[in-house]
Amino acid sequence: MSRAPEREVRQPAGIRPASASEWLVEIRSGIPSEGNGTFLYLGMHVRGSATSVREGVRTVLEPHDLVFCDPARRHLLQFGDDCRMVFFRVPRGYLGVTESELDRVVGVPVRGGDGLGALVSDFLSALADKADLRRPRPGDRLARTAVHLLSVLLMELLETGMEGEEAEASTVGGEMLSRIRCFIEERLMDPDLSPEAIARAHHISVRYLHKLFQNEGVTVSQWVRRRRLESCRVELGRSNRRFTVAAVAHRWGFSSPSHFSRTFRGAYGMTPSEWQSLATSAVADAPHAA
Template identity: 40%
Template sequence: MSHTFAAVDVAVPDGVCSGTIRTSRLGHLRVATVEGDHLCMRRTPRLIARGQDEYLVVKLLVGGVARVEQDAREARLGPGEIVFCDMARPMRIEFPRPFQIKCLVLPRRILGLGESDLQRLTATPIHSDTTAGSLLSPFLTQLVDTAATYSSATGEVLARHVVDFFSVVVGERLHQEVGDAPSTAQVLVPRIQLFIDRHLADPDLTPEAIAQAHRISVRYLHRLFQTEDTTVGRWIQCRRLQECRRELARRDAAGRTIAAVARRWGFTSAAHFSRVFRAAYGMSPAEWRDSAV
């Protein structure tokens, strides 16, 4: 469970507990089917403090029942119902009897949602008899069941469309809850943030290039990011640092030099990367890699 989603504590009742996990890659996303006996899974502040698992997990309950607790809410799920779980905050899921779930694992920032929207999204079930549920349930089932059959190139293209699809569905759901229509900024900012995520490796990713791609002025682009209490440049740098930090902590990246990791995510100067990394995280990239490994 920890390897598939994020570091968790798992409790099982006395006796034999069995289950299976089948995972596949879909471009930069992951999917999984999990089935097993009675268990309880907790994401605690202690585990979150490690700072390496920043994922949003979309869970479709196929069989059994589940109880999900997060952000001071409790959701009880039956077959065909969907829930979002944010692995960056404390959470508890209990399956009191044999179950099966199908899951989509996304980097939590990829949908372009702010912290307040993420908190409104979690532990609020999407029922199968709603418009969103009737769309998402068969879509998620087919996606998880067929992900392993696609080539890496096809998987990457599909992953981009999956993110766009979920961005639209989640955006509609959040706006329906507050009962208002999305403003231009509410529509544009997540789209621009997603564009930035897809082009982080490009050292020529500039405000001018971003504005041109979205057919807006550079001045308007800067105004949009003022609503996020940041600047375009800071947002790009923050996202690059997060991806470098995540990659440096991975065991399969141990053979890459720190300079190579920095270049991969758009930093053209290793010295500049080391300075901004230390300023952001209080340690050098090398110190972070050693402590993470």
């Protein structure tokens, strides 16, 4: 048996695509080549022998297992001669994750046999195998769905890792943080949601609240802003519901439309209007039946 070659994950240079279906599905049997950091890749193991190596820990990948890849970070994949993996790429800005968060998830295998991993793996497998799903009209819609799934998968990886750290540090603190997250989710539309209000509702100091969030790599305010931005992004991406950007921003707690637009662009690399237009571009451009 030949020795599995050890290769560093690299990615190709990319330009911003015209439609979601053009950039989401890029089927490859080899590692993406080096690029400018525009894209994050999700590798899905199809067959053969493959191993993910992260911080010296080797994990054998099974068919349907998933792993996020970013050439800017030290992460190795080992392939056997019979190996085939499919790589999906997505503009990093669309996922709204920080550099410190990427450090925590790149190279971490996700089992594709059950739970959220199975859901994502099955969806991406169908998207890769069925070319008709990648036609412009359904392709853009399904690509946006895939982006949402990848965002959920990233958040799950981050929260799972953080829960392990919290369990070791303090079970009570972990339970408190979980309650605080639920509290925030239920009140994202409240423009007065602030660290002071959150701390007061849980009978803790603002200082302790910030301490609970320090493992997130973001402040409490940044976490609230990110969850609001994600909610706005999902709502603006619904092609069957047309609201103005200002109305969506106001509904999710942003009092200034101009501030919201700047914040959205900073997180996702495009304006809210540009993101919203992706939801209808495929439908508008598609030929209508006579």
